[in-house]
Every structure is written in C-alpha cells, then in structure tokens.
Amino acid sequence: xSRPPRRSIRGRRARSAVMVGLTVVASILATLPLLLILxxxxxxxxxxxxxxxxTAMPKPVGETGGGMANAILxxxxxxxxxxxxxxxxxxxxxxxxxxxxxxxxxxxVRFLSDVLNGLPSIVVGIFAWQFLVRPVKHFSALAGxxxxxxxxxxxxxxxxxxxIRLVPASLREAALALxxxxxxxxxxxxxxxxxxxxxxxxxxxxxxIAGETAPLLFTAFGNxxxxxxxxxPISALPIQIFTYAISPYDEWHSLAWAGALVLLALVLxxxxxxxxxxxxxxxxxxx
Amino acid sequence: xxxxxxxxxALSIPLLLVLLGIEVAVAAWPALSAFKLSxxxxxxxxxxxxxxxxxxxxxxxxVSSALALVIATPLAIGVAIFLSEFAPPWLRQPVAFLVxxxxxxxxxxxxxxxxxxxxxxxxxxVMPFLSDRLHLGNxxxxxxxxxxxSMLAAGLILAIxxxxxxxxxxxxxxxAVPRSQREAALALxxxxxxxIWGAVLPYARSGIVGGILxxxxxxxxxxxxxxxxxxNRHEISSSLFAPGYTMxxxxxxxxxxxxxDMHLSALMAVGAVLLLVTVxxxxxxxxxxxxVERQGKA
Numbered sequence: 001x002s003r004p005p006r007r008s009i010r011g012r013r014a015r016s017a018v019m020v021g022l023t024v025v026a027s028i029l030a031t032l033p034l035l036l037i038l039x040x041x042x043x044x045x046x047x048x049x050x051x052x053x054x055t056a057m058p059k060p061v062g063e064t065g066g067g068m069a070n071a072i073l074x075x076x077x078x079x080x081x082x083x084x085x086x087x088x089x090x091x092x093x094x095x096x097x098x099x100x101x102x103x104x105x106x107x108x109v110r111f112l113s114d115v116l117n118g119l120p121s122i123v124v125g126i127f128a129w130q131f132l133v134r135p136v137k138h139f140s141a142l143a144g145x146x147x148x149x150x151x152x153x154x155x156x157x158x159x160x161x162x163x164i165r166l167v168p169a170s171l172r173e174a175a176l177a178l179x180x181x182x183x184x185x186x187x188x189x190x191x192x193x194x195x196x197x198x199x200x201x202x203x204x205x206x207x208x209i210a211g212e213t214a215p216l217l218f219t220a221f222g223n224x225x226x227x228x229x230x231x232x233p234i235s236a237l238p239i240q241i242f243t244y245a246i247s248p249y250d251e252w253h254s255l256a257w258a259g260a261l262v263l264l265a266l267v268l269x270x271x272x273x274x275x276x277x278x279x280x281x282x283x284x285x286x287x
Numbered sequence: 288x289x290x291x292x293x294x295x296x297a298l299s300i301p302l303l304l305v306l307l308g309i310e311v312a313v314a315a316w317p318a319l320s321a322f323k324l325s326x327x328x329x330x331x332x333x334x335x336x337x338x339x340x341x342x343x344x345x346x347x348x349x350v351s352s353a354l355a356l357v358i359a360t361p362l363a364i365g366v367a368i369f370l371s372e373f374a375p376p377w378l379r380q381p382v383a384f385l386v387x388x389x390x391x392x393x394x395x396x397x398x399x400x401x402x403x404x405x406x407x408x409x410x411x412x413v414m415p416f417l418s419d420r421l422h423l424g425n426x427x428x429x430x431x432x433x434x435x436x437s438m439l440a441a442g443l444i445l446a447i448x449x450x451x452x453x454x455x456x457x458x459x460x461x462x463a464v465p466r467s468q469r470e471a472a473l474a475l476x477x478x479x480x481x482x483i484w485g486a487v488l489p490y491a492r493s494g495i496v497g498g499i500l501x502x503x504x505x506x507x508x509x510x511x512x513x514x515x516x517x518x519n520r521h522e523i524s525s526s527l528f529a530p531g532y533t534m535x536x537x538x539x540x541x542x543x544x545x546x547x548d549m550h551l552s553a554l555m556a557v558g559a560v561l562l563l564v565t566v567x568x569x570x571x572x573x574x575x576x577x578x579v580e581r582q583g584k585a
Binding site: 015016019020026034088096097105114118121122127150181183218257 | 289384569
C-alpha cells in the first residue's frame with residue numbers, strides 16, 4: 001500500500017461509503033440500457049408480431065402484412081451449415097489442446113484462436129467473399145455458413161478445451177490402464193464425461209453466430225424469395241432486420257422490430273439453455 | 288490416425304488465420320501500392336475518380352472507440368468491483384447475468400434501437416442540452432447542427448456494447464486477486480474502499496488494462512450498430528455532433544456497391560488496416576490478461 005492517507009477516520013469512512021455507493025450506481029447504469037432495450041423490443045415487437053410473420057413471405061413496399069418465413073429458414077440453414085463445419089473442427093482442436101497441454105504448438109494454437117476470436121466480423125466477411133464468392137462469382141448460403149463457421153471454430157475450441165480439462169486425470173488413467181487405446185479413451189471416456197460442458201460451449205457459439213450480420217452481407221447476401229439451395233443467395237433474420245431498419249417505410253420498420261424480437265428470443269433461449277445446462281452439471285458434481 | 292485428425296483440426300486455426308491474412312492482403316495490394324501512405328492520410332474518397340484516402344474512416348474508428356472506452360471503462364470497472372467485492376450473494380448472480388446479457392444482444396438489434404430510440408433522443412434532448420444549456424456549443428467538440436446520427440451516437444452505442452466485455456474480464460481478474468491481499472489491507476485498518484484502491488486494484492491492474500483493450504478490439508471492429516447510427520459521411524470533423532464514418536461501416540456500406548476493381552481493392556485495404564490494428568490490440572490484451580491469471584494461480 002502507498003503512504004497512509006492523513007485523514008480522519010470519519011472522512012475515510014465517508015469516502016469509502018461514497019465510492020461503494022458509486023459502484024452501485026455504476027451497476028444500475030450498466031443494467032439500465034439492457035432493460036430499456038428489452039422493454040421496448042417486447043412492446044414494439046410484440047405489437048407487430050403475428051402468425052404471418054413466421055409463415056408469410058416478405059411483401060413489396062406499399063402492401064401491408066408479410067413476414068419473414070424465408071429469413072427464418074435462412075437463419076436455420078446457415079446455423080446448420082456453420083455448425084456442421086465449426087463444431088467438429090472446434091471440438092477436435094479443443095481435444096488436441098487439452099491433450100497436448102504443455103507443448104509450444106498448443107500454446108500457439110490457443111493464442112491464435114483467441115486472436116481469431118477477437119477479429120472483427122466484417123473482416124471475416126470480406127475474407128469469405130474474396131475466398132469463396134469472388135472465384136465462383138455468385139453469393140451463396142454455403143459461403144455464408146462457412147464465414148460463420150470461421151467465427152465459431154475459435155469459440156468452440158476454447159470452451160471444449162476448458163471443459164475437457166475439468167475431467168479428472170484419474171478417469172483417463174484408469175481407461176489407459178485397462179488397455180484402452182488413446183483414441184478410444186479420448187472419445188468414449190473423456191469426451192463423454194465432458195459432453196454436457198461441450199454442448200454448452202456449442203450452444204453459446206450458436207447463439208453468438210445466430211445474430212451475426214456483418215459476415216453475411218457479402219456472402220449469403222440476402223434474398224427476397226424462398227430458397228433452400230446452398231448454392232443460391234439466402235436471407236437471414238439479421239440481414240432482413242438490417243434492410244428493413246434502414247428503409248424509409250413504416251411497415252418495414254415494424255417488421256424489423258418483430259424480427260429483432262424473434263432473433264433476440266432465439267439467441268436468449270439458446271444462451272439460457274446453455275447456462276442452465278452447465279449450472280445443473282456443476283451442482284450435480286458437488287453431490 | 289486419431290492423433291493425426293485432432294492435430295489437423297488444431298492446425299486449422301493457424302491456417303485459417305494465415306489464409307485470412309493473405310487473402311485480405313493480396314486483395315488490398317492494388318490500392319495500397321497505388322496510393323501508398325496517402326491512403327492513410329488523405330480524406331479524398333472518390334469512387335468515380337478512383338482516388339481513395341481512408342483518413343476519415345480511420346479517424347472515425349479511433350474517435351468512436353475512444354469515446355466508447357471513456358464512457359464504458361469507469362462503469363464497467365464499477366460494476367466489476369461491486370460484483371466481486373460488495374454485492375450480497377443473492378444479488379451477484381442476477382446482476383452479473385444481466386450485464387453478460389448485454390453481450391448476447393445481436394449487433395443489428397442495437398442498431399435498430401439506436402436508429403429509433405437513441406438517435407432521436409440525442410437529437411431532441413441530449414444535443415440541445417449539451418450545446419445550449421451547458422453552453423458547450425462554442426467548443427469545437429459540440430458545435431454544429433444536431434442531426435442525430437453522429438459520432439456521439441456511435442460512441443454511446445459502442446460503450447453499451449463493450450461494457451460487458453470489460454466488466455467480465457475485470458471481474459475475473461479481481462476474483463483472481465488472492466484473499467490474503469484483501470485481508471492484509473483490512474488488518475492494517477484500511478476502509479473497504481482503501482482496501483480496493485490500495486491492495487486489490489494495483490494487483491489486478493494489468494489484467495484490467497487487458498480487459499479494456501479487449502473491449503477496444505470489439506469497439507474497433509463493431510460494424511452493424513455503428514453503421515446504423517454514425518451517419519456515414521467521409522469527413523473529419525472535431526465535433527461529436529457531426530456524422531462520420533468508421534472503417535467497418537465503410538466496408539459494410541460500400542462493398543456490395545463497389546463500382547470498379549480499385550474501389551473494391553480500396554475497401555479490402557481498409558479491411559487490412561482494420562485487421563492489423565485489431566490483431567495488435569488483441570495480442571497485447573491477451574498477453575496482459577494471461578499474465579495476471581497466471582500470477583493469481585501461482
């Protein structure tokens with residue numbers, strides 16, 4: 001500690017109380033925007049949400065009604081493509097990191113995955129465009145899914161590694177002592193024990209990419225029509241919300257609010273499931 | 288075989304990063320070699336003439352991020368201190384959860400809120416209040432007409448968005464400070480605040496700086512919400528009320544409408560600059576956070 005302050009104990013206590021009070025104020029100020037955003041979203045979104053939103057296609061300007069059925073399908077497809085690439089690679093890399101903990105290469109990979117994780121999503125977007133869209137000269141759902149997968153891999157890698165580290169070494173050693181080969185120990189004993197945690201990590205990653213817009217702008221691009229082809233441009237909720245929000249039309253604005261409510265609900269439900277999955281797991285561990 | 292496959296997956300991460308760097312650098316090369324240093328210093332961005340200088344976007348990125356950090360850092364550290372030191376246990380989880388939720392809200396939803404709530408509120412109440420009531424209108428920072436979409440709006444929305452990142456890293460770093468450190472300060476007769484100021488914060492300092500830099504990394508690259516509220520204009524203005532541009536929003540806005548190869552390459556070059564800056568910020572941030580966490584364990 002530095003030099004003791006020459007103030008009366010009363011003054012010091014008062015100062016302490018004020019500062020503690022300020023941290024309380026900071027906490028209130030920090031949670032306020034969340035409550036404001038959520039409140040308005042529910043109010044505005046719910047009033048423009050209808051069954052049509054989920055089942056109807058977007059309508060041209062001037063016609064009321066219309067929905068985002070194609071964008072919802074697009075978001076689901078993009079998540080599926082991204083997960084089918086991002087999850088195996090991320091989990092595999094996480095396994096590697098957990099099993100080769102001390103090596104220089106593992107350190108490098110861990111470090112680079114943190115760096116990759118911090119990259120702006122728009123940069124991932126232009127990279128995917130340059131690498132996947134430019135050579136074939138057309139936008140596609142596949143390119144969008146791969147761009148999202150690139151954002152998913154570092155996240156999944158790090159959570160998988162951390163969850164596998166929680167598996168007691170004795171379990172692994174017991175399996176090896178029984179003559180299990182390494183791969184079988186890893187896949188059937190270690191991975192299985194850590195599975196709930198890994199699922200949580202996967203869900204967190206899905207929640208994160210579900211709301212991404214920037215990587216999709218130049219890859220999946222958006223589409224006003226119903227499309228199920230991975231080779232065609234495809235719409236997604238975030239793209240549609242963006243397009244409608246910056247448009248000058250009131251009907252589109254209210255659809256944007258409805259879309260934002262649905263997107264946020266999707267993201268929050270996935271995050272909440274993820275959160276409670278880990279919590280019950282840790283509680284179970286203490287019994 | 289198993290070993291080969293997991294190694295290949297692990298290798299994919301460095302490969303992805305290298306590939307990303309190369310692809311962006313190659314695409315950016317024509318613009319960078321044509322304009323050289325003037326690409327960073329010139330304010331002339333003219334797609335028709337094919338002359339590109341990204342100074343306004345670089346300036347806007349730096350100013351909006353700095354503004355966000357100035358607003359978010361004290362709040363985030365306050366929240367982290369409250370949660371790690373003072374909050375009663377029943378309050379800790381819910382408040383931490385709410386703050387973390389801020390990080391879960393998609394960028395485009397922030398942007399929507401920004402367009403329809405934040406920007407009108409700034410135009411109607413905050414900007415007139417700052418310039419007329421507080422008489423700050425004469426200073427260069429708050430001068431000019433209040434349109435709404437502005438550097439100020441971008442800075443505010445970024446502050447909300449980076450707050451959870453700074454606060455969660457700070458909280459973790461504070462938790463890693465050994466109990467003995469706190470007990471020693473209290474035993475010497477320190478008040479609660481003196482304990483934090485004198486014994487806990489200095490111990491956690493480099494980790495907190497790391498957290499702030501992680502927040503900075505987020506703010507620099509944030510795209511959608513900023514694009515929707517900053518006004519998108521290629522101009523450097525000292526006034527926070529004036530519209531501006533950031534590197535990320537420039538790419539988002541012009542990329543799909545790029546008229547010629549040089550325009551495209553210039554946008555790629557903006558991406559390359561952004562990439563370089565965020566990688567540097569992130570590397571420093573990670574190193575700082577790791578150092579503290581390792582200290583805590585030792």
